Amino acid sequence: MAKNNVNKTNNKTGFEEKYLSRGQLIWRAFLKHKLGVGALVVLILLYLLALFADFFAPYNPAEQSLRHTYSPPTKIYRTYKGQRVKPYVLPSMSYVDKITYERTYKEMLFPRRIVIEKNNGERVTYELGKDGVESFKFSVNRIESIKVRGEWYDVRKTPVVSDYFLFGYNDDVLNKGISRFETTSSVAQEMFFKAYKDRFDLTEEEDVQAVAVTEQIDTIVVKRDGKFEMIKGKVIEYDYKIYPVKWFVKSWTGKFLWIFPMNVHLFGVDNYDNNQFVKLYIMGADLFGRDVWSRIAFASRISLSIGLIGVIITIALALVFGGISGYYGGLVDEAFMRFAEIIMSIPGFYLMIMLRAVLPLDLPSTQIYLLIVFILSFIGWAGTSRVIRGLVLSIREREFVEAAVAIGLSNWKVLTRHVLPNTTTYLIVNATLRIPGYILGEAGLSFLGLGIREPQASWGLMLAQAQDVYVITRAPWLLIPGIFIFVTVLAFNFVGDALRDALDPRSLG
Template identity: 50%
Template sequence: MLRRRLRQFWDMCWTNGFLLSAVVCLTLLYLVALFAGFVSPYHYDNEDRTRSYHPPTRIHVFDDGRLTRPHVREYELTFDEDYRRVFVPVEGVRHDLRLFVRGDTYSFLGLLEWDLHLFGVGEEGRIYLLGADSRGRDLLSRIAYGAQVSMTIGLVGVAIALLFGLLLGGISGYYGGWIDTVIQRSTEIIMIIPGFFLLLALRAAFPPDWDSIRVYFFIIVILSFIGWASLARVIRGMVLSLREKEFVAAARVLGAPDRFIITRHLIPNTASYFVVYASISIPGYILGESALSLLGLGIQDPHASWGNLLQEAMSITQIQLHPWILLPGFFIFVAVMSFNIVGDALRDLLDPQQEVTTTI
């Protein structure tokens, strides 16, 4: 069953260019998140205050019209005639781009300390492929580390929401009666309150000065607390109709206990829905975290997430002067878009109608 589905998904990827690029984007983003320390040239908190808002550096392959090793120029800060800060290249000073250089130490996959980076220019210069922030920290490195938060918060959050939504929805639908009433009223209470205010209220109930790791897990819990309710309602509805199916009657005749019927007969048959639900609701988690962090209530500096990176882009003048600080937003856009495309494709794939047409 699963193998057939994966095969169909694979086939879909090759016929649908959007889907293929979405899958490629997501794969790349997760690889970046996983190997953030390795792919980023600097540690996320490696700052150089003399190079505040350093613009993105170009990689040159020509020097004086001759082909050379790829290198970047050294820039220095001056002021133009309007007394605006500008970085201008310093003639003759170049830093060769090298692969697998030693640099800041980081913990590789949480297992060992390592200092090897995919690329870099060594100690003497600095490379800012995507520019720098106000404190001269490399934006590329911060986006890579930020991906660790932003790309996982959705997965973990959805997993928790799924666990609760499926179990409570399944129990609610299968038993009915007062159990159903209690669970459904609880979901309604959660759903009545506008999500964003609930998010803020829950965050406000806890100390503001927690460290980032605790905040990270706490945000996940808040988001899944809001997320499970809508899932539980739909799963309940599906279970209500599924429990009338003959295979549930058959299971009871065969002596299956309720626990077995709910977890093995009913919930797996809602998979076509909850797989789609999961992939479509991940963007909500990414955006929720971004919103909290943007407001300064989520991940705190110096730790990076795509949301708190955007804090720098809250003033329009900053965006005018240093447009690259909007780039984290672009990554949010790509991730959200990709999850939506994949979710749509999964919906088409798992649609029972589809099943019918392929078996004609």
């Protein structure tokens, strides 16, 4: 008897039947599409960036800093004097070189401790905040030289007093007490040729073979207890200020979810002494010294929401026109579809520009935003409505619709409860594939100057700053908004393809 029970136990199968709903089957089929899943993750991250832009942006997107015009992405250091330390940045700024007339970006050193060897051999140490020391200043002799017929001539000597080191030779000035910068720039040759043509009997610009700038520390000025102490000597050792990069930094005040004031941001630099030259630009700065990353975060709100809102309005119009046309037919069908065909016959982009051009150009950004949504929706509904009409024509002939009519339901209830809901599968796929077109449409209008206006930002408006070849060569990071547009459009297309495959009955198993 016991043996028979064992055999019965062994004969039992280890499988359990499980019935999945249609939604679960669709989700299982969607997960098989790896590109679609990855694209969905990217879109979720992008929309989280838009939703919590105030938290992710380390700077106010409208905050200007003309000292940092076209500053490149800030370099983050991990070593200080050969030792490994926490990440930090240095003060920086951009300026137009007076010799070459080229915009240059340089980092600066703000000393916090210096060891000076006086001319009499005595060594003395000064440190900010100790023994009443308030600040350092350095008197630097700046000598401009010109090379003519193989010989150098000093043409101008200028004393420069500075509490920071500006032009990038300054590290050499501290280490060696002197630095020298030479150039054969045609701009510099032209400038010095005009200034010293008669003095050196110059006949052409090429006679100026080179131009040089030499800087040498002359005097160190220490402010202590409100008094200035001038020291003749040289700096033999120094420490400079560094500004740590940290997570969850308090800075400008934004609004969390557009409602709650918030001054905590995901990352930033600890500017403990409010140094106006300290910035953390992870994606560089634009013409006005505004942080590109912060503007991208806020611009995503406009660029991403226009697609969603535009598609919702488009689908609503397409359901109304296509549903009524397909269900009622006759003159209503003729009138609605001929109107849709007229709109479809006009090239979309030109129709979009025409509609925007007839509207006032000096409208506020909020009104422009609503107008762009309206224009994009007006252009997109016609094609979708014709497909909806075809689906409705097919669905209204099915048995369940005839049964609904037979039990006495009104035409409106039959259309809204039984016919239009069966077009949902198509609408979901259509929406994911149309959103990229709306994003590109807004970007195109803003790129042409017909869309969102300053100080608001959209990805298209930011990309318009990179139209100039000179700007692209000097500040290629201004093309980053174009990368966001490309990634977003590609992600929506991948998700749309994955949804189309997942909703196919043959893929549900």
